[in-house]
Amino acid sequence: MQTRFSTEQLADPRIAEAEKIIRKCVHCGFCTATCPTYVTLGNELDSPRGRIYLIKDMLENGRAADAEVALHVDRCLSCLACTTTCPSGVDYMHLIDQARVHVEETYRRPLADRFIRALLARVLPYPGRFRLAVRMATLARPFSGLFSRIAGLKPLSAMLALAPQALPRRLDQPKNGLFPAQTARRGRVAVLAGCAQSVLDPEINRSAIALLTRLGIDVVMPRGEGCCGALTHHMGREEEAKAHARRIIDGWMAEIEGEGLDAIVITTSGCGTVIKDYGHLFRDDPAYGEKAARVAALARDVTEYLATLELPDLKANGVSVAYHAACSLQHGQKITLQPKALLRKAGFAVREPAEGHLCCGSAGTYNILQPEIASRLRDRKADNIRATKAQIIAAGNIGCMTQLAGALDVPILHTVQLLDWAYGGEHPSFLNEKSIMLKPVEVPAT
Known part of the structure; x- marks a missing residue:
């Protein structure tokens, strides 16, 4: 051009x-x-x-x-x-x-739009504030219909629709932030605690840590790391995003320069895409440019890292899984094969929905800020997933999971939760709630 x-x-x-x-x-x-x-x-x-x-x-x-x-x-x-x-x-x-x-x-946005965006930027990246906001959503739900009829307040209605009815228990974290390997030590990684995911579904990281430590990996979660900056970055609030990123970079650099890290493992693919781009985000920052590039070079999606550990092949367990490819994973990070290969290796029958390249409409805060378009994309994606007739849906991003949960009766879990279960972990509690009991598998010694 x-x-x-x-x-x-x-x-x-x-x-x-x-x-x-x-x-x-x-x-x-x-x-x-x-x-x-x-x-x-x-x-x-x-x-x-x-x-x-x-x-x-x-x-x-x-x-x-x-x-x-x-x-x-x-x-x-x-x-x-x-x-x-x-x-x-x-x-x-x-x-x-x-x-x-x-x-x-x-550009000076209309007042209601400025308010919603400021609210999201001041709440979602902070787990404590976000947890409180989810609890307060119960009180605001009776007004959801009113908000949906006022153009500038439709995002509030979308926010209430996405908020869970109850919150799961938090992830118990050791004082020193270390989850030691349960077998012969073969590596040391950091796992991103995250912000929204740590509130909405801490079982994802719980499963990742349980699986990694059983495989002989020390897992560290530096205290106070917080949000990676992705949420504010996608709203164009660059300086706020950088402030979040600097905090998390400092925490990880202390580990890198201390006992060292083999990888920074990320269980939210939307965060992974941004963290892997830290080198570009801080390219003109003399204080953080080099550190950001080092962090970005170590960042790995959890399936990307697990694929390097040569997990054993398990017998078919009779469970069909529809794999939803999060956009941030397949397009942002170009990770397309590892999640499906790992699920198959773990004994699951993987089914791929039609139009897998199209977004489900989550996209960070998009399903709040653009609820009409997001709903149409969600329904299209849900129809394609439903057509697979799979028993379970696997995804690699909490935003996608939250977005799709409201449109499907089929349980949706993070890929690592299914892998943890298959390789000797606890039966996912969400499956128990849905009365789906899976056949146990015999896990070969690793």
């Missing part, structure tokens, strides 16, 4: 980066076939190609974002299906990230 940035504009590193990305786009339109918003809405401006035109025009003319630009940038899920499809290697992720920052810095 031809650009007309001035020499003065290109002296700005952000503009120079955007110009290089934009010039790679050849207008081919391959991205439109896999873009969830274009497939759903049919509007060119809600496709990656259309958004690139809008961003190019805005940046070239050095103007502030307006309501139209904000609308179409906001509608992007950052699912990155377009980057998987693009034959020209357009780095759409960093372009849309930059556009979000520009919108946040130059």
Whole structure:
């Protein structure tokens, strides 16, 4: 795509980066076939190609974002299906990230939108605040219908619909943050505690830690690490995202430079995509650039790491699993084979839903901020999953799990929870609640 940035504009590193990305786009339109918003809405401006035109025009003319630009940038899920499809290697992720920052810095949103976004940024990344907010949701639920009828407050109604009725018990963490290997020690990793997931489903990390320690891995969780910055990063609140990221980088660097880490294991794929990009996020930061790059180089999705441990093959257990590929895993991190291979190795019969490349509509805070589009995508995804007639759904991201749970009767669990059960862990409590008893398997010694 031809650009007309001035020499003065290109002296700005952000503009120079955007110009290089934009010039790679050849207008081919391959991205439109896999873009969830274009497939759903049919509007060119809600496709990656259309958004690139809008961003190019805005940046070239050095103007502030307006309501139209904000609308179409906001509608992007950052699912990155377009980057998987693009034959020209357009780095759409960093372009849309930059556009979000520009919108946040130059566009004054309507009051209700500013309020909702500030609320999300001040609550979701903080487990204590988020836990309190979920409890208070019970009191606010009677007003959900009213909120849904007021355009600016629809996100509040969506938030209440997603909030669980009750919260599970927290993960018990040792004072020193170390979960020691239960067999001969063969490695040492950190596991991201996270923010929203630690409140909504701490059993995910509990399962990951149980499985890893049984496999001879020391697991450490530095205290006070908190949010990785993903939630605020995707809202264009760059400085807030960096503040969260610096805190977590400091905690992990203390472990890296102390007893060392073989990997930083992440059980929320949305977080993993951002953490693996820390080197880019802090590329111009002299204090954190090198540290961020070291952390990013160690970051591994839990299935990515488990695939290196050569788990034994188990006999078929008679359980069918529909594998939901989270966008942040398949498109953001390009991890497509390991989760399914691990499930099959553990004895599960894996079924893949149609249109697996399309987003379920979760996308961080998207299902709150864009509830209508998110609901349509969720229902489409649910129909495809339902058609597999699988007994269980496996996913690698808490956002997807929360999004789909309201549309499906089939139990949905994190991939690592099923792997933990298969390799000698406890029967997942959620399956007991659903009266699904799985055949026990004999686990060979590791």
